[in-house]
Amino acid sequence: MAYTYFPGCCMHGFARHCQDSLYAVFDALGLELRELPEWNCCGATAYIAVEEYPAFALGARNLALAEKAGKELVAPCTACYMILKKTKDHLARYPDLREKIDKALAAIGLRYEGKIEILHPLEIILRDVGVKGLKAKVKRPLKGWNVAPYYGCLIARPYPLSDGFSLDAFDAFIPAMGANLVDFELKDRCCGGSLTGTIEEVGHRLVYILLHQAKLAKAHALVTVCPLCQLNLEAHQGKIKSRYGDDVTIPIPYFTQLIGMALGLSEKALGLEKLLVPLDWKVGEKALAAREPAAA
């Protein structure tokens, strides 16, 4: 099956490893991604702080282009995902806004119908491959791994996930890879977004809370579904260590990197060497070896 793919700016920039692994895993699962031609930046959460109506036009242009290409649009960055969903929601609910955006789109020969569905790749995998299907394709189960899921804010807020999914249902992909699911209560708590760059002392605190909690829960990895959270959680670990005197070093893989490992894909194809905090492949074995004497 082929899906229209909306990469968003970061997948072409600092999150290229996320994109590499996304393509590799989709390929291994028999799913195809076709990049939306000539897409523009969704505006993220920054643009609307300066201009309001034009911010919706940015999303609408992408949705109109996507409608020409297919029925579903896959957005792996949860900021893009939320903005596109918000554009769709607002255009349906505010006729005055819709009229202005329709006119602006008409000026460049585009038309938006309101039919396109916006999905996250994890929704696609769980819906179209399923937990069973994923399990069946696992070649190298992540035995002994304690994996904590972190979804961030925008995937389930303010709009509910598609197809009646919940974040708890999302968790199923972790045991499907053969890993132990760590109950991580802060899975949808804010990572601070751009505050780590703008108001550093506050941003670092928010990231620290998440990392500290993951360490307390004895997680070997904190897996993310958003490339922005991924960078935020891994890039500031050193500064957080010196600021709070607490070693919170923990690898932050993107979810398709971990799925790819379980599917037996190569390290290079998954961009694992591009992570700032390296993943230790033997961590699962070590954890099992440490547990065995106690069990015996």
Added chain:
Amino acid sequence: MARPTFFQRVKYEKELERDLAAEVVATPGGEKIFSCLQCGTCGSACPLSVYMDYTPRKLIGMVREGFKEEVITSFAIWLCASCYECTVRCPSGIGVTEVMYALKRIAIREGIYPRRFPVPVLAKEFMKMLKGSGRTNEFWLVLRVLLKTAPMKLLTSWPLGLRLMRRGRMCLGSTRIPKAASEDLRRMLEAVESSTAGPLKSPLPASVSASSGGSELKKAA
């Protein structure tokens, strides 16, 4: 904006700026601020409220009553990271996050923020870059924001940049969309701007005119 003096601790009717509420009500998501119960659920759900000078609940109260200067000069509006925790929990269905965006927009439009404060500078640079090339590039964006806000920070930020660069995670080249597409984008944004120019048509709820200062509000609308 008349500012109360040290000896005058109360704002009188004529000093309140009621048009602020009208503008917030006109923003999608801000329509229901006059149904706010002042319950404080937004502030207790907010992961950033502990760092705020005014909680979201208090900000909404101040917006309704016209305390424009206090609202627009607050630190709180810039702290909102738009995580939507408040919005999904509000029992009155207020889009608190959208209200925060509206307040940021007013502050940026009126130029009320310290010149070197990174949050509004980032938002403006982001917009400029998007309008120019259709996409954003985090390397050039961060560089521009640092140069405008804290050039000395370049000294402490380069190690992270270097680590990303060594791993091929930094794009120094152009991320521009094709010329015809960026020309489309420019024309589209111009079309929206021309259709939204002019005074706001704000649909004020009936309850507004019943509350204090209703006559001034109508005038503002």
